Amino acid sequence: xNKISVARNTLIVTALIAxxxxxxxxxxxxxxxxxxxAATARNxxxxxxxxxxxxxxxxxxAKDKATELEEKTKNxxxxxASKSQAFDRDVRDFQNKVQKGLVTRATAAExxxxxxxxxxxxxxxxxxxxxxxxxxxxxxxxQVLEYxxxxxxxxxxxxxxxxxxxxxxxxxxxxxxxSLDVTADVIAGLNAxxxxxxxxx
Numbered sequence: 703x704n705k706i707s708v709a710r711n712t713l714i715v716t717a718l719i720a721x722x723x724x725x726x727x728x729x730x731x732x733x734x735x736x737x738x739x740a741a742t743a744r745n746x747x748x749x750x751x752x753x754x755x756x757x758x759x760x761x762x763x764a765k766d767k768a769t770e771l772e773e774k775t776k777n778x779x780x781x782x783a784s785k786s787q788a789f790d791r792d793v794r795d796f797q798n799k800v801q802k803g804l805v806t807r808a809t810a811a812e813x814x815x816x817x818x819x820x821x822x823x824x825x826x827x828x829x830x831x832x833x834x835x836x837x838x839x840x841x842x843x844x845q846v847l848e849y850x851x852x853x854x855x856x857x858x859x860x861x862x863x864x865x866x867x868x869x870x871x872x873x874x875x876x877x878x879x880x881s882l883d884v885t886a887d888v889i890a891g892l893n894a895x896x897x898x899x900x901x902x903x
Contacts, residue, residue, distance in 0.1 A: 750861070762892075
């Protein structure tokens with residue numbers, strides 16, 4: 703079940719890797735809500751940043767997606783374990799009958815061929831599950847990043863930043879002024895927007 707176990711954690715890990723150099727432009731064309739906010743943005747060179755690992759870890763949508771993937775992984779593991787146990791029982795039954803001479807050679811050959819086909823089907827199902835889970839995790843990761851990207855346009859509408867950078871370790875940003883950190887505001891806004899949309903469904 704190595705592939706399925708790896709797929710379980712792909713959502714958050716892949717999101718962090720894929721967004722390592724993510725640079726999201728704000729809405730420079732939008733008018734700032736207040737002169738002081740616009741002045742602050744200009745004084746900072748029009749740049750802010752978010753701690754991306756914190757955003758992902760605290761974003762309810764990412765948590766929901768990870769929980770969904772975890773549940774699907776557990777179900778897949780349970781199904782595969784059940785089929786594996788059934789296959790092991792069939793193998794032991796076959797070996798017992800052959801050792802005791804309870805079947806003819808022709809019947810034993812047929813049983814062995816059936817077991818080989820059963821094993822191939824089991825392996826194919828395992829690979830299919832791993833592929834499916836991996837694909838779902840990649841789609842979920844893209845959905846989370848797209849949601850964040852879309853929200854940042856809304857978030858920046860009254861702030862006037864030219865860039866909102868994604869910071870993480872290790873990453874291309876080695877130092878940043880903590881006064882440029884908008885992580886907490888982004889997390890709060892993301893969760894408020896996401897949970898409001900979720901409540902309407």
